[in-house]
Amino acid sequence: MRRGDGGGDLGPWLVLAGAWGAIALVAGAWSAGRIAGWLWGTGARGPDLGVDFVLALLRDGPATVWAGVPPAAVATVFAAEALVVGVCVNSVTARLRGRVRATVPVGSLAGLADVAPLAPDQARRRARALRPSLEHLHRRRTPADECGVAVGQLSGRPGARHALRASWEDVLLAVMAPRAGKTTALAVPAVLEAPGAVVATSNKADLWASTSALRAGRTAERVWVFDPQRIVFAPQTWWWNPLRGVDTVEEAHRLAGHFVQEVRGTRDKDFWSSAAHDLLTGLLLAAAVSGKNLHDVFAWLNDPTTPEPADLLRAQGRAAAAASLRGRQLGAAETRDGVYETARTAAQCLRDDSIMAWVSPPSPAGPGAPARVLDELDAPAFARSRQTLYLLSRDGAGAAAPLVAALTDRVMRAAVRLAERRGGRLDPPLLAVLDEAANICRISDLPDLYSHLGSRGVVPLTILQSYGQGRRVWGDHGMDALWSAATCKIIGAGLDDAKVAEDISRLIGDHDVTTRSTSRGRGSATTSTSQRSQRILGADAVRALPRGGAILLATGCRAAYVVLTPWYRAPHSAEVAAASSAAGRLLTERAAQLPSEDGAP
Ligand SMILES: Nc1ncnc2c1ncn2[C@@H]1O[C@H](COP(=O)(O)OP(=O)(O)OP(=O)(O)O)[C@@H](O)[C@H]1O
Ligand SMILES: [Mg+2]
Structure with missing residues (x-):
């Protein structure tokens, strides 16, 4: 799925907008005639609203349709109606815009020039420098999704948004509360757009449902689903030997x-x-x-x-x-x-x-039956491919989480070794989307891995619900190390840790604000202005970031406010929704074929 070619999807919206516009125009003309007739003293007469009214107006004109009412009076009422509607729409949109501005002073955060390395032009240039395989493409025609991981749109003037992308040597960390859009706005788009192999972890069916069929179609390569706890009821067609290659x-x-x-x-x-x-x-x-x-x-x-x-x-x-x-x-x-x-x-x-x-090695399905034939996943071969590997586990004791962490770790390190043998960097890069990492992908030295994965073309995107959740897994030092090593940090809605919110507020920095004060004395008022420095976003404002927005802290750039686009609001959303519904139906069918856990049919 390519971002650049989403223009074709505007067609149905334009047709819909055109149809509603025409209906509004006809209703406006009809009511203008009636109101003008009433004002002119002829009474609110004329044809009823409908096709006959439109035909009569086009055929005979307003003077005949509203006999006795001057067409100029009808036109004046129509103009007044348009003015009232315009003022109402404007005030509603201004109020909505003002609500975001009130919490996030986007004007004091990074502008396009401040985050230029992530903006389309430089992202394309960096991708071409890091990936020799893009050299044969014309610079301007290099597809956006070949150029890095989408990290939101820079929020500036309304209508002037710029898609930002982390580069293929960045390592990413996202922290957002539940239901803040981690899966729909970060994990799903990243998996769909990845040009190379993808490892994706999850404890729910949503990521697999929205992406697996589209990934298979786009790459024409195998999709592996590790689902021992029946999260998506994937039939087992392969196995992995954790002991392979363990010789030290x-x-x-x-x-x-x-x-x-x-x-x-x-x-x-x-x-x-x-x-x-x-x-x-x-x-x-x-x-x-x-x-x-x-x-x-x-x-x-x-x-x-x-x-x-x-x-x-x-x-x-x-x-x-x-x-x-x-x-x-x-x-x-x-x-x-x-x-x-x-x-x-x-x-x-x-x-x-x-x-x-x-x-463990495939065993016979029953006494006397032959051993099942299952493929064995080969981590180094996977790292060389453009395949997709979904690793699914539930949370909690006894879950498959240690095996999810072990397999993710094995694949990432196999990719690093392959890159070293190829002279430095994987091309296309391998993307590891670690959704719910603190629950199901607790790789103990992830903070250390972060410091060298990026230089090998292995790009991790670790997604956590809170900073504290990371601390509980990696400890205070480990989480601080992960935070420092991440070259691209996305902090979304729902950050409730006061100290972390304060730290982020400090990282975002200060700006000068002008305050006006008026003093009154002996009948006259004096107004004076003064400037003082204050936090761009206080800790309370960091905590109150709106859903769908995030602060982006990229190495070497000022803090930026980005708008995250969930897949269901992006171009091609219809395609993803259809794939997701089909996957949901498949899951239900598979589940129905198995006895339920509570013994019910
Ligand atoms: N297809 C859809 N159409 C509209 N809204 C949706 C759709 N799918 C999800 N949402 C909404 O988007 C919001 C974010 O969902 P998402 O699954 O991305 O959250 P999350 O941060 O991953 O949460 P969690 O921690 O529970 O996994 C939720 O409020 C959800 O109801
Ligand atoms: Mg999620």
Whole structure:
């Protein structure tokens, strides 16, 4: 879907506006004739409003239709009517405009020149510098969606809006309250417009429903849907092996970290979660190097004394890892049991057979049946493609969230390695839209990843409901690091943390305001003006940002106020709405074929 070619969609609106305009004109002429007749003393006579009236007026003219009333009187009343309607429309629109202006003094925020690097001309230039594949296109004909991630329209004079785009080396963070438009105005447009591979996480069906069919059509490449918890009732046609490529302690430690993140508080170093992290590292490494799978890891977790994983590690020449695991197993029983219990809680999603089916080798559908044939997702191959991967999980304990984080992490790092081998940068870039990241994609070192993903053409857009939600996952330091590393921050409606609102207010800066004061004395009044510096947006105004608007903090640019366009108000909304309805129907059909969870048919 290209932004530039949306002009054709104006047609139906123009026809509709024309039809209503004609109806208003006829009604205005009819009522003008009646009022003029009444004023002129001939009475409010004449034909009824309808087709006959229009035909008579065109055929015979006003002098005949309203006999005895001068046409000039009818014209005068008609002009007065038009004036009244015009004044009313103007005052309503001014009031609406004034309401936004009252909370957001857009005149004191960035103008087009202040955010020039994100404006269409420079965005196009930067994209062409970062993506050699665009060189064959004429500069002016480079489609807008090849040039970066849409981050809203700069709000300036009415009717003078400019679409802004983060570049393909930006890393993005959006913070907005529930129902503020995170999915409809950020995630959906970003997925639809992405020129390369896309990873998108979500805990609801909306993102998949609005984008999957259109992505498949646009890229003509495979769409993978990871849906172990039946959020969109996608049939399983593939599986992913989290243990593939895990051949070092470091890799195993990283994979284990996604599980441990489930039990880790905001304190980084509590004993039980660190010990459970070590234990899971040993078990995952043992399974990975000896051709076992996550079923074996789960069995070992439930048998704290089994020597099997340590024996397998030793047999594969991993003596240190084996000794560390065995040492933990042979330690004080109470400590060992506590560590195993913590590890079991961290990896509790492995208890769920329907989740396990997506991350362990295909098994026979029933006794005596052949093993199902499922494709295995290959993260490096995905990073080389323009495919789409939806990772869906519910929130809460036992959900597939650790696997969503692990697979997102694996794909992003595979993309980084591919970019390094290609000399620096992926072209087209890979976009990772992490909607509901704090609930279902808690990659523990996301703040560190942020500092180098952008330089490799891997562009993350992390979407959070609040700053505090990020703190609960990454801790105070981690969230501050994520905030600082993000080169493009979008702060939308509903920011309720007083300190964060105050910090953002300070980042937006001050402007000079003129105050007028009048003093009265001995019958005369003196007016004096003075200038003082005050916050452009106080913390209360940051908190009260209207829905559909956002503050954009882009590195090197002044703070800007942008208007976010949800997909249902964008060009091509009809296409997306149709795809979304079709996806909704498909979901309902699939759900109807399965027994419901409460046992009802
Ligand atoms: N097709 C549509 N037409 C009109 N309004 C819609 C449509 N889809 C969503 N909305 C409205 O847009 C607003 C923003 O919805 P959106 O799903 O983007 O919010 P969100 O920030 O992602 O919320 P959440 O945190 O619950 O996921 C909501 O008020 C919603 O009712
Ligand atoms: Mg949402």
